[in-house]
Amino acid sequence: MRLAIMQPYLLPYIGYFQLLHNVERFVLYDNIKYTKKGWINRNRMLVNGKAGTFTVPLKHDSDLLDIRERRLAEDFDRRKLLNQIHGAYAKAPQFAAVFALVECSILYGDDNLFAFLHHALVQACAYLGIRTPIVVSSRLAIDHGQRSEAKVLAICRHERATTYINPIGGTELYSASAFAQCGVELRFLRTRLPEYRQFGAPFVPNLSIMDVMMFNPVSVIDGWLASQYDLQCPARTAALASVEQ
Numbered sequence: 001m002r003l004a005i006m007q008p009y010l011l012p013y014i015g016y017f018q019l020l021h022n023v024e025r026f027v028l029y030d031n032i033k034y035t036k037k038g039w040i041n042r043n044r045m046l047v048n049g050k051a052g053t054f055t056v057p058l059k060h061d062s063d064l065l066d067i068r069e070r071r072l073a074e075d076f077d078r079r080k081l082l083n084q085i086h087g088a089y090a091k092a093p094q095f096a097a098v099f100a101l102v103e104c105s106i107l108y109g110d111d112n113l114f115a116f117l118h119h120a121l122v123q124a125c126a127y128l129g130i131r132t133p134i135v136v137s138s139r140l141a142i143d144h145g146q147r148s149e150a151k152v153l154a155i156c157r158h159e160r161a162t163t164y165i166n167p168i169g170g171t172e173l174y175s176a177s178a179f180a181q182c183g184v185e186l187r188f189l190r191t192r193l194p195e196y197r198q199f200g201a202p203f204v205p206n207l208s209i210m211d212v213m214m215f216n217p218v219s220v221i222d223g224w225l226a227s228q229y230d231l232q233c234p235a236r237t238a239a240l241a242s243v244e245q
Contacts, residue, residue: 001025003161005137005152007032007067008117009039010056011105011124011208014224015167015191020125020132021225022189023165027155028121030068030114031138040067041113043208047088049201054081054208058113068138070113078106085210091199092214101127102210124209128221135159149174156184165189165231176234190230 002023008030009016020026034040042055057073085102089095105120122134138144142154152174156164161184166174168190179186195203196215204211212221 001159001161002163002165003027003156003159004165005029005155006167007040008114008121010041010043010117011102011120011210012039012043013191013206014193014209014212014221015189015229017124017128017130017209018191018225018229019165019167019189020130020134021128022229022231023132025135025159025161026132027135027137027140027159028118029137030118031066031144034063034065034067034070034113036063040117043210044206045085045088045208046198046204046211049199049204051204051207052088054084056081056113056116067117068112068114072111072113072116074111082106089210089214094214094217098127098210098213101213124213127213128218128225130225149178153178153182153184157182163187168232171234174234186234187231188234190232192228192230193224194228 003025004019004023005027006016006019006029008028041058042053044051044053046052057076059071059073061070082103086099089099092098101123105123108116108119110116110119118136125132125134137155140155140158142151142158146154152164156179163185164179165187166189168188171188174186176186193205196212198204198211198215
């Protein structure tokens with residue numbers, strides 16, 4: 001059984017959805033520490049031909065809280081954010097359908113950060129036809145006091161995973177031998193998203209899945225989810241990294 005484990009992000013990039021598409025079970029962390037300056041509650045969209053950041057502001061609170069313990073800011077102006085997105089993408093070919101999805105996600109009534117992100121992820125998966133079961137990490141019967149690789153391996157054992165797939169950015173985090181000792185094959189996903197037309201301007205990569213959906217029909221995105229990536233073993237990944245340096 002192929003498994004992936006990720007923390008939630010705000011309408012993440014297409015590689016996140018390629019991961020979801022490629023596994024049989026997806027565990028979503030809710031009981032890990034919220035990290036500042038990451039992509040949990042912010043992302044990038046196309047603004048006048050360039051990458052611009054959009055953010056869901058959070059209530060000021062302790063840096064020690066888990067993601068599921070954080071709250072959206074009381075003064076979060078959801079309509080203002082939607083107006084910014086509307087202004088950026090109103091002329092995109094798939095705007096009507098995608099903006100309805102984005103509006104449903106941004107106007108979601110729960111101010112709990114994890115609930116908000118989980119809802120947006122489920123909505124995007126439904127739009128893209130991804131049916132992979134999403135499991136909330138805190139509901140698993142494991143020792144949640146474990147950290148990093150130990151916790152990932154505990155989840156793999158609990159879910160009876162035979163293959164664990166992680167984004168390519170995590171190559172330094174995990175040991176192939178540690179996974180092999182647990183009977184789990186370790187793989188890394190490197191996305192290969194083709195360029196697509198964005199209002200005729202030079203292509204801006206690495207934006208939110210929202211951008212991909214605004215400019216491309218689901219039938220095209222489905223093909224990218226199924227094929228536009230490489231699955232690499234740790235040895236191959238390390239060799240590539242050495243060559244690139």
